[in-house]
Amino acid sequence: xxxxxxxxxxxxxxxxxxxxxxxxxxxxxxxxxxxxxxxxxxxxxxxxxxxxxxxxxxxxxxxxxxxxxxxxxxxxxxxxxxxxxxxxxxxxxxxxxxxxxxxxxxxxxxxxxxxxxxxxxxxxxxxxxxxxxxxxxxxxxxxxxxxxxx
Amino acid sequence: xxxxxxxxxxxxxxxxxxxxxxxxxxxxxxxxxxxxxxxxxxxxxxxxxxxxxxxxxxxxxxxxxxxxxxxxxxxxxxxxxxxxxxxxxxxxxxxxxxxxxxxxxxxxxxxxxxxxxxxxxxxxxxxxxxxxxxxxxxxxxxxxxxxxxx
DNA sequence: CTTTGTGCAAAGGCTTTGCATGCTT
DNA sequence: AAGCATGCAAAGCCTTTGCACAAAG
Numbered sequence: 103x104x105x106x107x108x109x110x111x112x113x114x115x116x117x118x119x120x121x122x123x124x125x126x127x128x129x130x131x132x133x134x135x136x137x138x139x140x141x142x143x144x145x146x147x148x149x150x151x152x153x154x155x156x157x158x159x160x161x162x163x164x165x166x167x168x169x170x171x172x173x174x175x176x177x178x179x180x181x182x183x184x185x186x187x188x189x190x191x192x193x194x195x196x197x198x199x200x201x202x203x204x205x206x207x208x209x210x211x212x213x214x215x216x217x218x219x220x221x222x223x224x225x226x227x228x229x230x231x232x233x234x235x236x237x238x239x240x241x242x243x244x245x246x247x248x249x250x251x252x
Numbered sequence: 253x254x255x256x257x258x259x260x261x262x263x264x265x266x267x268x269x270x271x272x273x274x275x276x277x278x279x280x281x282x283x284x285x286x287x288x289x290x291x292x293x294x295x296x297x298x299x300x301x302x303x304x305x306x307x308x309x310x311x312x313x314x315x316x317x318x319x320x321x322x323x324x325x326x327x328x329x330x331x332x333x334x335x336x337x338x339x340x341x342x343x344x345x346x347x348x349x350x351x352x353x354x355x356x357x358x359x360x361x362x363x364x365x366x367x368x369x370x371x372x373x374x375x376x377x378x379x380x381x382x383x384x385x386x387x388x389x390x391x392x393x394x395x396x397x398x399x400x401x402x
Numbered sequence: 403c404t405t406t407g408t409g410c411a412a413a414g415g416c417t418t419t420g421c422a423t424g425c426t427t
Numbered sequence: 428a429a430g431c432a433t434g435c436a437a438a439g440c441c442t443t444t445g446c447a448c449a450a451a452g
Contacts, residue, residue: 126427161433167432234390272405313410417438418438
């Protein structure tokens with residue numbers, strides 16, 4: 103489904119990787135700030151809009167590039183929303199999950215019991231490391247059950 | 253992030269809903285057959301390609317429309333893949349999850365312990381019903397740890 | 403016969419990329 | 428001064444939609 107046919111880049115790293123340090127720019131600082139500020143999912147477009155609104159001129163492409171890099175470096179987590187956008191969230195702070203109403207979008211934060219242990223165990227059994235997990239519950243909230251749409 | 257500003261359609265259903273029965277067509281049967289056949293995630297494009305390959309002429313738009321309907325009716329589940337496509341899976345059969353290598357895409361099926369109970373409990377506490385859950389683990393597999401790409 | 407489903411093509415929306423310029427180091 | 432980061436615009440992709448024709452009930 104996902105990485106079907108994903109090319110397995112067989113690179114035999116030779117010398118010391120260049121490891122260019124990331125340059126500190128106003129834009130990157132702004133994105134980083136807004137991401138660490140709140141522990142909620144934000145799409146690239148939302149981040150862009152927010153920055154523009156608060157008087158931080160920034161290009162949409164830059165937001166995309168920055169968020170992608172931050173996600174690759176592990177600074178933030180990335181998931182796909184049901185409507186097909188990428189949503190990012192700072193992952194350093196408390197890792198929690200969501201209970202989402204598929205009708206009206208209402209969201210409730212939930213904290214699952216320690217199944218973090220289980221995830222690590224299972225991962226180890228299969229030789230996997232650097233584990234991240236995504237867990238979301240979708241349902242219909244009380245209001246929408248009372249007054250269903252369509 | 254997701255349903256931000258999603259219009260809450262306040263429809264007060266009056267009489268008996270028309271409830272037009274879905275017409276049985278060759279295309280719909282083909283899509284339904286391919287989805288119930290295997291218990292794996294498939295994107296719309298994959299379903300389309302598969303059907304074309306096995307000599308079942310069908311339009312891409314039809315595949316999208318059919319899968320969307322089947323998802324709405326609850327026949328199949330829909331999730332978003334990391335690369336931004338919609339993946340569908342028949343949801344009647346055994347519900348399982350995946351451990352995915354974020355490097356090469358290798359996938360291992362996993363079956364979490366009974367936390368289904370927990371999901372229902374939490375959902376009930378918040379007045380949510382008709383719960384579905386999505387759980388995926390992302391990590392780096394043994395091979396990719398041995399020979400890292402990039 | 404009426405209504406829904408299908409196909410094709412065009413449009414829409416999110417994301418990525420090419421290239422010249424500006425800013426960081 | 429050298430090189431990455433940024434902006435803008437164009438291109439790419441997946442998905443949805445409009446419209447005419449075919450098929451189902």
